[in-house]
Every structure is written in structure tokens, then in C-alpha cells.
Amino acid sequence: MKSFPGLERLVPDYIKTFEAYIPSKPDDELKKLYGCSRLYRLNNNENPLGPPRTARRALEAFDSAGASVYPSGDCYHLRHKLADIFGMAPDQFLVGNGANEVIAFAIKAFCRHGDNIITADKTFAVYEWVAQFSGFEARLVPLVDYGFDAEGMLEKIDERSRIVFVCNPNNPTGSWWDARTLCSFLDRVDGRCVVVVDEAYREFVEDPDFPDSMSLIASYPNLVVFRTFSKMYGLAGLRIGYLAGSSEVVDIIRRTCVVYSVNTMAQVGAFWALDDREHVARTRESVRAGKRFLLKELDLMGLDFVHGEGNFVMTRLPMSDSLAYRKLMTHGVMVRAMTGFRFPNWIRISVSHLEALESFAAALAKILGERKRF
Amino acid sequence: MKPETGNLLLSVEADEAYLRVVTAFVENAAFCFGLGEFEALRLTLAAEEVFMHLCRKATHSGSPLQIGCSNGGYFAQAVFRLPADSFDWKAFNVTASISLDDESELDSMGLVIASRSVDRFLLGREKGGELKLTLIKEKSYPPPPQVEPAVAVPLSKTxxxxxxxxxxxxxxxxxxxxxxxxxxxxxxxxxxxxxxxxxxxxxxxxxxxxxxxxxxxxxxxxxxxxxxxxxxxxxxxxxxxxxxxxxxxxxxxxxxxxxxxAAGVVNIGPPPGFPAAQFELLGTFDSYGPEGSSTSVEAWFRMLSEDTGATVWVHPELDAFIRREFAKLVLPREIRVDRPSGETLPRHSVLSAEFDRPRGRVMLRPMWPGGDAAENIARHVKLMKSENIPNIHFALDLGEAWQSIFLPGLLGAGFEPRFVLPYAGKGDVVFFQYGGKRQ
Known part of the structure; x- marks a missing residue:
């Protein structure tokens, strides 16, 4: 066989030192590995109610012959619908293959060698990952009282800072900035860099003090808002999310956007999902009930917990979170071990339907009980 | 400040005419990376012997050859990439000796010198099938000076x-x-x-x-x-x-x-007051002092991520132990029980030996399979005992199917499995102790 020089010499240093994310195996494989007959997924903050009825009907009616035709390259109809809903122009929206893709679009659009992005140390990891494997510095600001530290982030901004990522509400703590805090932050950033507000869990929030970020776009041309159809709208399996901003900022980001990355089914599902007015209310009620149950159970077990807005709760265990994950898996319950979020010994539980939460609570109580006896 | 960590590469042909280029390259790199004269010359000697052996025995004359030198801060290393069939690796066993009466063994004299001239060597198979031989020489550091005890005050806020x-x-x-x-x-x-x-x-x-x-x-x-x-x-x-x-x-x-x-964090022999609740106890081993005293050392571990499962290859004689350990640690594993079935093996196996002489410890690891695996383990035990090293450990990687060839020899020589270190090698690693409590 012809021998070639090693590939290693072609690889940038920031890729050599970056470790690939290994997603969990499919459910059937996990059930085999952990010896459980059913598996409740409480790890990805999915909506147990599934997609809105309007989206289900549209997906069921989808003509499979349409699969041979390329999708709308720029999600034309969906952007127009979003524009109608938010009172903005269609070119102020950019749709991606999940919000993860639009994170990459934004970073590619604004960062060059030597630049940095700023975010929190204990938040959604993808901002940090995309920056690092693209060769940019990720400056991480510790949370204060489980919330984003506006002052700390402002202190980190320098002339090479390009984007500040604020996860609002924060995954995994559920903390959030109110309208006053966000506006004050945007004022003090004063256009020096782009401010991305990731609102993946925005639709779960009922507090009127939560900022109406879409309306702030008119006042802050450097503000970019991320939303997703994966959480509230139950379309995680189709991968679709979007960003919104001033026409100027979206036009710049669009230059790095890969067209045709959002498939037709996802566009159809998202388009019709927005029509179901009752879905959001039903989901919020389900989350309220689930949280009530979960918090009561955690309290009975004597565990500390952190929760805010969003369909998740984080609790601190008197043991390794990764061991708790494995033990819970043997009971058919999958949670998120939080060491990867820099919360060692914490787990995050998605607020799912009651049956799943009851199974989780029973399994965790058993595991903690065995530990005490041991 | 992080020092310059140079990575230097020399491309030559496997031809003795290049010897001076190779030795000058390695020697100058070693000096440049901060090794003292003695250590630099030892690394150079090792590289010289490997290169000469390659020229004479291992490769077609004139074959292209790449040698890399890099700076590890407290060590320098020289890396050879070699065709897979270049050596009989027997000489890299710390037990290897050369009979001056046997001309065929004299050919390996250089490799014995090379392996003894460095502090550590690593032998691995690259993805393309070629072999990578890494020769490592550490800087020498003076023993710690006698200094006045330092005093710390209790702190209320840190x-x-x-x-x-x-x-x-x-x-x-x-x-x-x-x-x-x-x-x-x-x-x-x-x-x-x-x-x-x-x-x-x-x-x-x-x-x-x-x-x-x-x-x-x-x-x-x-x-x-x-x-x-x-x-x-x-x-x-x-x-x-x-x-x-x-x-x-x-x-x-x-x-x-x-x-x-990283998949996990391990802490072996933590100090008193270790917050064990955050970790899992893997097991213990006995640490023997030169005078025969024994203390139990605990090995603690925690995963950093959610375990997505793995496959391990296990010799039937280790099967029961492995299943018990995996059940204890709740590790999802597909266990493939595998024993050698008469397949052709290289004649000579190779073990690496990492010494910690002040503590009387050596860690043996399989580097290369061979038909003499059991005898090779026995030779190593004999040598360590003759050198009064009371703590002989062995690490067997369950992610490498070929390593199961060593298991019968290990058990036969008196090693016993003490615990499993998840993901410590290509797969999970079984930690063996020679003699253990029976010693």
C-alpha cells in the first residue's frame, strides 16, 4: 500500500487539543447495556407532550414524494410567518439546523484569528465549544448566585471581543435577566460587540419581567436573539432553530450560512407549530405540575436544588453525578450528569410527565437509601 | 511562562552515511530542550543505536526515515516511525541480555543499550500499520534541600x-x-x-x-x-x-x-481528609516497604461523563473477576471472552517497566505480544526480586484484545487482579499486584 505522510501535520493545534463530543447511544442500545426494559429520557429537556397538534397534522400529511425535492434554501415561508408574528421583516430572521447551527454561523461571521467570545463558565457548552474548535478564545465568567454576571462579563470585554453569549434563561440553572438588567447590559456594551441572547427556553417563561428581546432589536442593532423549536415546540428530532436581529446584523451572519441545511419536514413542522395557541399553555401547565411534584420529592430526600424558568431542575447529590447517572440508568431513568457543565455532583432532570418523574424519584430514593445503608 | 515546546523533524534515509546527521540532530535538540550533558548524550546514544540497527537489519537500505524530537519541559524525547516488521523487540525488555558467544544476539546489542540509556520508552502501533518508538530521557533534578518548615495560618475565606x-x-x-x-x-x-x-x-x-x-x-x-x-x-x-x-x-x-x-479522574493513595463522597472506591493494593511493612493503598475514581458503554476483551480466567468489578462499579460493558486459539504470534513479547525506585515499585505493561509471554513475565518477576523491588504491578488493557495472551502467565507467576481502572488505556485497565497479601 502506498504510504502517505501523517495527517497530524495538517491539523491545527486547536483541533488537536479539542475532544469530540460523544453523544449517548440510541435508546435500544442503552437499554441493552444497562439491562432495563424501558427508558425515561429526562436528560435533554424535551417536551413530553410532543409537537403541537397543528404540526403533527402537517407532518402526518406530508407527501413522501416531496422528499426528492430540495427544501426551501432560506426557509422562505417560515421566515415570513415569524416576521408576521413578531412584527419584523423576513430578512431579520435566519433559520438553521437547530440553534447549534446558528451559533456556528454567528461565530464564523464575526470572529477572526486572535478574537474572543465571552460567556459564562456554567452554561450551555456549545458557545464555548464552537469558539474553541474554530480557533478562538472563549472567555468564561463564573456565575454569581447561579446567574450570569453582567459586571464580570463587561470586565472581560476588550478590543478583540466579538460576541457575548447570554443564555436567558440559563441552562442549567434556570436563572434569568429581567428586562432592566438586559437593557442596562446592552447600554454598557454600547455596541462594542455583538450580544447574543439565547432564548431556547423563553417560551416556558411566564414572568412579565422577562425581557421582550424581539422588541429590543429595533433599539440595539448589535443584539441577536436565538430561539429553537426543539424545546417548547417538541421538534427536537427535526433540528430547527433560528436567530433574529437587525437587518444589518442578520445580513452579515447570512453570509456564513449554509443554505439547504434545514430539511423540508422541519420547515413544515415549525411553520405549523406556531399556529397552535393552546400548546404553549398546555406545556406550561404540565411543567408547573411536574415541577411541583419533583421539588417536593427532592425536598423529602433532603437534597438541595436549583430551579428557575425552563423545563428542568438541577439537584446536588451526596455522590458522584456520573455514578448516579449509571445507577439511574439501571432503573430505566436517564438524567443529565452535570460534571460536563462544571457542576460536579449535580444532575439535571427534565420536567417530563408524572409517570417518568415518579420513576425517577423512586429510583433516586432507592439509590440514596442504599448508599446510607452502605 | 510556558517554555517553547519545539517539535523538530528530521527526514533522512536509512543509510549509515546519515549517522552523524542523526546524532547531531538528537544531541542538539536535547541540549536545546534543556537536558544536561549526561542525559543528552544518553538520549543521543539510544537514538544512534536504534538508527544503526535500522540501517543494518531492519529496513531496506535507503528507505526514507523520519525522526522527531520534542520538548516535554522536564524531558526530551526522540520518536522513530518504523515499518512494522523492523525489529525483534525482545531487546526492549528490561530483562534482555546478550550472549557474547552468540553472533545472532550481538545484532541486538545496540537495542539493549538503547533501551537502558533512556528513562522510558513507548512502543505503539500507528493507524497506518507502522510502529512508533518513543525514547524518553528526563532532566536530572537535585534532591530536595533541607529547608525550614513552612507555616500556614487557618483561613476563613479563600x-x-x-x-x-x-x-x-x-x-x-x-x-x-x-x-x-x-x-x-x-x-x-x-x-x-x-x-x-x-x-x-x-x-x-x-x-x-x-x-x-x-x-x-x-x-x-x-x-x-x-x-x-x-x-x-x-x-x-x-x-x-x-x-x-x-x-x-x-x-x-x-x-x-x-x-x-477525559473520561474520568483517578486518585491513588489520596491524603488523609480526602472527600471520598465525590468518588468511587475502585479497590486497594498493598504497598510494601523495604523492611517488609505493608500498608493498604486505596484507589479512587470518578467518571467525568455519562458512560456510553464499551467493549472489553477478557480471558476466560479473568471473566468472573471482571463481571464482579463491572457490577460493583455499574459499568455497562459488552464483555467478549477471548482466549488464544493457536494463532501465530511473534516469538518474543515485550513488556515496558516503569520504575519508582525510591518507593520500591515497578509497573509492567505489555508492549508487544509474543509466544513467550508467560516466560517473559516470569523473567521480569525474577529480575525485580533480585533487585529487591517489593511492589511489582502489572496493567492489562482490556481494550486491546492481544493483551489477553499475558493473562495465564500473570496468574501463573503469582499476580492477582486488584481492581479495574475504567478507560485508563485504550479500554478499561486491570491493575494486578504481584503476590498481594499472600506475599
Whole structure:
């Protein structure tokens, strides 16, 4: 066989030192590995109610012959619908293959060698990952009282800072900035860099003090808002999310956007999902009930917990979170071990339907009980 | 400041005419990377012997050959990439000897010299099928000077931060003042080496620091292979065990490596006061002193990520132990029971031997399979006993199917499996101790 020089010499240093994310195996494989007959997924903050009825009907009616035709390259109809809903122009929206893709679009659009992005140390990891494997510095600001530290982030901004990522509400703590805090932050950033507000869990929030970020776009041309159809709208399996901003900022980001990355089914599902007015209310009620149950159970077990807005709760265990994950898996319950979020010994539980939460609570109580006896 | 970590590459042909180029390259690189004269010449000698052997025996004359030299901060290394069939690797066993009466063995004399001239060598198979031989020579560091004990004051409020280079020697003094030497990692006993290791990025350190910069405690860690982080500590200096500082240091360490891609953190023989609740006890082994005393050493571990399962290859005689350990640790594994079935093997196996002579320890690892696996293990045990090394350990990688060939020889020689280190090699690694409690 012809021998070639090693590939290693072609690889940038920031890729050599970056470790690939290994997603969990499919459910059937996990059930085999952990010896459980059913598996409740409480790890990805999915909506147990599934997609809105309007989206289900549209997906069921989808003509499979349409699969041979390329999708709308720029999600034309969906952007127009979003524009109608938010009172903005269609070119102020950019749709991606999940919000993860639009994170990459934004970073590619604004960062060059030597630049940095700023975010929190204990938040959604993808901002940090995309920056690092693209060769940019990720400056991480510790949370204060489980919330984003506006002052700390402002202190980190320098002339090479390009984007500040604020996860609002924060995954995994559920903390959030109110309208006053966000506006004050945007004022003090004063256009020096782009401010991305990731609102993946925005639709779960009922507090009127939560900022109406879409309306702030008119006042802050450097503000970019991320939303997703994966959480509230139950379309995680189709991968679709979007960003919104001033026409100027979206036009710049669009230059790095890969067209045709959002498939037709996802566009159809998202388009019709927005029509179901009752879905959001039903989901919020389900989350309220689930949280009530979960918090009561955690309290009975004597565990500390952190929760805010969003369909998740984080609790601190008197043991390794990764061991708790494995033990819970043997009971058919999958949670998120939080060491990867820099919360060692914490787990995050998605607020799912009651049956799943009851199974989780029973399994965790058993595991903690065995530990005490041991 | 992180020193320049040069990576130098020399492309030559396997031809003795290039010998002076090769030796000048390795010698100058070693000096450049900070090795002393003696160490630089030893690394050069090893490289010379390997190159000459390649020219004479291993490759077609004139074959292209690449030699890399790199700076590890506290060591320099020379890397040869070789065709898979270049050597009979027998000479790289620490037990190898050469009969001066046997001309065929004289050919291997150079390799024996090479393996003895360096502190460590690694032998691995690359993805393209070629072999990678790494020769490693460490800098020499003076023994720790006798210094006045350092004093720390109890601190009511601390923050965690990385340690400044100038603080490392003071931390070393604090550690020596507050702990018995037996409870300390070796790295704290050689502050100069520790500084170089941290500067080179091989080790990292966090300290708990008071408002005026007083140091109350510290924790160290290093990457151990691709998948594992080994941590040392946390060490507290005159701080209350109920201060929460040990937990904070440990959490700081875990947080620092949480997104590093490592699968887990191991802590072997942690100091008193180790916050064990955050870890899982893998097992214990017995540490023997030269006078025959014995202490039990605990091995603790925690995963950094959610275990997505793995496949392991296990010899039938290890099957029951492995299943018991995996059940205890709740590790999802597909266990493939596999025994040698008469397939053709190379004649000679190779074991690497990593010595810790001050503590009377050696760790043996399979480098290459061979039909003489059992005899080779027995030879190593005999040599270690003759050198009065009471702690003989063996690491068997269950992710490498070929290593199961060593299992019968291990059990036959008197080794016993003590615990499994998840993901410590290509797969999970079984830690064996020679003799164990029966010794």
C-alpha cells in the first residue's frame, strides 16, 4: 500500500487539543447495556407532550414524494410567518439546523484569528465549544448566585471581543435577566460587540419581567436573539432553530450560512407549530405540575436544588453525578450528569410527565437509601 | 511562562552515511530542550543505536526515515516511525541480555543499550500499520534541600486560583511541613521538577488562597493517557478538615477538567481528609516497604461523563473477576471472552517497566505480544526480586484484545487482579499486584 505522510501535520493545534463530543447511544442500545426494559429520557429537556397538534397534522400529511425535492434554501415561508408574528421583516430572521447551527454561523461571521467570545463558565457548552474548535478564545465568567454576571462579563470585554453569549434563561440553572438588567447590559456594551441572547427556553417563561428581546432589536442593532423549536415546540428530532436581529446584523451572519441545511419536514413542522395557541399553555401547565411534584420529592430526600424558568431542575447529590447517572440508568431513568457543565455532583432532570418523574424519584430514593445503608 | 515546546523533524534515509546527521540532530535538540550533558548524550546514544540497527537489519537500505524530537519541559524525547516488521523487540525488555558467544544476539546489542540509556520508552502501533518508538530521557533534578518548615495560618475565606510559578516551591515546603512524606505525591518532593512539569503543561495546580495571598491548600493533576486525569491531593495546610476547602479544591479540579474530553479522574493513595463522597472506591493494593511493612493503598475514581458503554476483551480466567468489578462499579460493558486459539504470534513479547525506585515499585505493561509471554513475565518477576523491588504491578488493557495472551502467565507467576481502572488505556485497565497479601 502506498504510504502517505501523517495527517497530524495538517491539523491545527486547536483541533488537536479539542475532544469530540460523544453523544449517548440510541435508546435500544442503552437499554441493552444497562439491562432495563424501558427508558425515561429526562436528560435533554424535551417536551413530553410532543409537537403541537397543528404540526403533527402537517407532518402526518406530508407527501413522501416531496422528499426528492430540495427544501426551501432560506426557509422562505417560515421566515415570513415569524416576521408576521413578531412584527419584523423576513430578512431579520435566519433559520438553521437547530440553534447549534446558528451559533456556528454567528461565530464564523464575526470572529477572526486572535478574537474572543465571552460567556459564562456554567452554561450551555456549545458557545464555548464552537469558539474553541474554530480557533478562538472563549472567555468564561463564573456565575454569581447561579446567574450570569453582567459586571464580570463587561470586565472581560476588550478590543478583540466579538460576541457575548447570554443564555436567558440559563441552562442549567434556570436563572434569568429581567428586562432592566438586559437593557442596562446592552447600554454598557454600547455596541462594542455583538450580544447574543439565547432564548431556547423563553417560551416556558411566564414572568412579565422577562425581557421582550424581539422588541429590543429595533433599539440595539448589535443584539441577536436565538430561539429553537426543539424545546417548547417538541421538534427536537427535526433540528430547527433560528436567530433574529437587525437587518444589518442578520445580513452579515447570512453570509456564513449554509443554505439547504434545514430539511423540508422541519420547515413544515415549525411553520405549523406556531399556529397552535393552546400548546404553549398546555406545556406550561404540565411543567408547573411536574415541577411541583419533583421539588417536593427532592425536598423529602433532603437534597438541595436549583430551579428557575425552563423545563428542568438541577439537584446536588451526596455522590458522584456520573455514578448516579449509571445507577439511574439501571432503573430505566436517564438524567443529565452535570460534571460536563462544571457542576460536579449535580444532575439535571427534565420536567417530563408524572409517570417518568415518579420513576425517577423512586429510583433516586432507592439509590440514596442504599448508599446510607452502605 | 510556558517554555517553547519545539517539535523538530528530521527526514533522512536509512543509510549509515546519515549517522552523524542523526546524532547531531538528537544531541542538539536535547541540549536545546534543556537536558544536561549526561542525559543528552544518553538520549543521543539510544537514538544512534536504534538508527544503526535500522540501517543494518531492519529496513531496506535507503528507505526514507523520519525522526522527531520534542520538548516535554522536564524531558526530551526522540520518536522513530518504523515499518512494522523492523525489529525483534525482545531487546526492549528490561530483562534482555546478550550472549557474547552468540553472533545472532550481538545484532541486538545496540537495542539493549538503547533501551537502558533512556528513562522510558513507548512502543505503539500507528493507524497506518507502522510502529512508533518513543525514547524518553528526563532532566536530572537535585534532591530536595533541607529547608525550614513552612507555616500556614487557618483561613476563613479563600478563593481558588492557579498557582504562580514562584509559589510552587513554597507549596512544596508547606506540603512537606504538614504531611508525612508517605502521604505526599513524589511531585511535591522535587519542586524544581514540579515547576518544569507545570510550565510544560504536563501538570496543573489550583490553590485555595486567602485575601492576602496566603495559601491554605492545593491540588494537582495531570493527564494520564488519552482518557484519564490523575489528581494528587487535595492537600490542606493547617486548615480545619471541616472548612470545606478540600471539597472546594476537588470540585475546582473536576471543574477544570470537566470539558477536557477525559473520561474520568483517578486518585491513588489520596491524603488523609480526602472527600471520598465525590468518588468511587475502585479497590486497594498493598504497598510494601523495604523492611517488609505493608500498608493498604486505596484507589479512587470518578467518571467525568455519562458512560456510553464499551467493549472489553477478557480471558476466560479473568471473566468472573471482571463481571464482579463491572457490577460493583455499574459499568455497562459488552464483555467478549477471548482466549488464544493457536494463532501465530511473534516469538518474543515485550513488556515496558516503569520504575519508582525510591518507593520500591515497578509497573509492567505489555508492549508487544509474543509466544513467550508467560516466560517473559516470569523473567521480569525474577529480575525485580533480585533487585529487591517489593511492589511489582502489572496493567492489562482490556481494550486491546492481544493483551489477553499475558493473562495465564500473570496468574501463573503469582499476580492477582486488584481492581479495574475504567478507560485508563485504550479500554478499561486491570491493575494486578504481584503476590498481594499472600506475599
Amino acid at each position: 478563593v481558588l486560583r492557579p498557582v504562580a510559578p514562584e509559589e510552587l516551591k513554597f507549596i512544596s515546603r508547606l506540603a512537606v511541613s504538614c504531611y508525612d512524606a508517605g502521604a505526599l505525591s513524589d511531585i511535591l518532593l522535587y519542586p524544581g521538577k514540579l515547576s518544569d512539569m507545570i510550565a510544560a503543561g504536563e501538570y496543573a495546580c489550583l490553590a485555595a488562597v486567602g485575601e492576602s495571598g496566603e495559601i491554605g491548600g492545593a491540588i494537582f493533576w495531570r493527564r494520564l493517557g488519552e482518557n484519564m486525569v490523575e489528581c494528587f491531593g487535595p492537600y490542606l495546610f493547617n486548615q480545619s478538615s471541616t472548612s470545606g476547602m478540600a471539597e472546594e479544591l476537588l470540585e475546582g479540579c473536576i471543574g477544570a477538567v470537566a470539558r477536557s474530553g
